[in-house]
Amino acid sequence: MSKKTPPPSRRDFIKHLTGTTLALSLGPLASLAHQQKAEERIIQYQKKITVNDRINIAVIGMGIMGNNNLNTALKVPGVQLVAACDLYTGRLQRVKELYGDAIFTTNDYRKILARQDVDAVIIATSDQWHARITKEALQKGKHVYCEKPMVHFISEGQGVIAAQKASNKTMQVGSQRVSSIVYAKAHELYKSGEIGKLNMVNAIYHRQSALGAWEYTMPPDASTATVDWERYIAGMPTMPYDAKKFFWWRNYREFGTGVAGDLFVHLLSGTHVITDSKGPVSIYSSGQLCYWKDGRNVPDVMTGILNYPDTPEHSAFQLSLQVNFVSGTGGMETIRFIGDEGTIDIDGDGLTVHHSKMTVAPGIGGWDALSSYPKAMQDELLQTYNQKYTAGQQKSDNKQDIVFKQPKGYDEHLDHHTNFFDSVRTGKQVVENATFGFRAAAPCLACNDSYFEKKIIGWDPENMKLT
């Protein structure tokens, strides 16, 4: 494996999980469900990994996230890299540098899918290739971990779901927060009624840098000699080589899905896992390109408003999504669930529940019309009010705030990959299958359609169809 770093040991992995369990059981909100979740995995990995348990993987798309995913996947005991694919030569060279010459490398993903020694593929290409490679991989009998958004177009979703069902192989979509213990805790608190009846979710991503706005460092040797441009645009209308369209692909609708497909999808996945929602029924968005005028054809400031219906899983609520790549906040990420009795705020590594119950009595005085009436009338109104409402009815009886922090060193990405490889081994359901992935991606892609076509989009979340 890695020439530079020793392969992670089963002991390291168990240490990570044991740390999780201890921190959770000692925390202010020790949850049995979480302890069980972690302990189950410890038992699983205390099992000796035999040759039969080994999972050979290949990565298709060895850019930022391909490398990230690979790093994490290799921490799961029994997982090993056998092949990698990319369209830029420098990235294949880097694979050899990191993992050795024995790793098979190619610019043709079909050669990866044809290999008998590949059990599972991680697909981390630009968005326009996700559905195509996923379907072909499943048809070739490979298990698939595919990055979000699962599809580039809404029209591709049903085909991916059908291909997964027909193949009977495991498929996980890569929104790692779906596996996070913070989101599991939020789910538990929301379901137990801590914030009452949900009516609104506000989710925000703000950034304030060129890298944050997707202008990544380009290699100095970028050209058609090092980039397989023809393969990159295969199946698309032909267009001349453009390094920006390859290395900054997120900025172009032809290859990426804008801020909605890149970032709204994380916020939606998080909202769906907490509420058990299948999705919204109406989608509207607005935006503008106000700063990063580098040739991109997608907005850098965007807001989406999605309406979720009343269902057995949750009350009707409105989800507002906001991305701002020119933010004087300096950058931030928040997701706030607002119910009629409190809020859940999720930040980077934890959450806070704040309670606020409305008083039974409507209130009198303060910012009120009371003081504008004659003195005698005010006294009479106050007397009547105090006779009508008891002291208890006049004040709100709020519980204490709840703060939950994930254990130090906890990694949701590792949990997401662990869940995937567990499912590959045991056949049990993953946390983020193709249906979940499509239900999270489609409303985000509809935000783009709403922005570009200036209209409200209707969506049937149960049957996953535009209405």
Ligand SMILES: NC(=O)c1ccc[n+]([C@@H]2O[C@H](COP(=O)([O-])OP(=O)(O)OC[C@H]3O[C@@H](n4cnc5c(N)ncnc54)[C@H](O)[C@@H]3O)[C@@H](O)[C@H]2O)c1
């Ligand atoms: N889960 C997360 O938190 C997260 C974070 C970042 C990116 N992502 C997702 O990961 C994917 C990759 O993003 P990135 O930032 O790594 O992009 P990147 O540009 O760094 O890497 C993409 C790579 O895919 C390769 N590629 C494109 N088409 C290919 C094809 N047909 N065959 C083989 N290789 C091909 C390119 O050569 C490039 O090296 C995107 O879909 C993105 O949305 C997810």
